[in-house]
Amino acid sequence: MRWIKRILIVAISLYLLLLVGVFFAQERLLFLNEQLPETYQFRDGEEVELEVEKGIYLNCLWLKEPASKGVILYLHGNKGSNRRCLRQAGTFRGQGYDV
Incomplete structure (x- = not known):
């Protein structure tokens, strides 16, 4: 019974250390x-x-289209950079929008 208590204490301690x-x-x-x-x-x-x-300020990349229908503000989220979102922005550009 004593060894179960020790295992529980060690497991709880490791879990708390992981949380910290x-x-x-x-x-x-x-x-x-x-x-x-x-x-x-x-x-x-x-x-x-x-x-x-x-x-x-927000650093932005403005992708202009000739005869644009409007502008879509595309936010790439908390991962990566403006360079990473160029592929996703291409969908909107293909439909004639500035991004």
């Missing part, structure tokens, strides 16, 4: 972004900064 580790590493686990070099040039679009609040 996940708590402190959660930003690195959830936000897996990709940093592009400062000199990176996009071939298909123009980089622009949108001010969403005073002093807070």
Whole structure:
């Protein structure tokens, strides 16, 4: 009976240690972004900064289409970079929209 108690204590301790580790590493686990070099040039679009609040900007890639039907604001989420979403944005561009 004593060995069961020890196993439970060790298992609970390891579980709590895992929870503490996940708590402190959660930003690195959830936000897996990709940093592009400062000199990176996009071939298909123009980089622009949108001010969403005073002093807070979103870095955007504007993919222009001739005779555009409108603009679709495509947000790639918390993973990757603007370069990663070019394939998904191609669907909207193929239908005549700026992205």
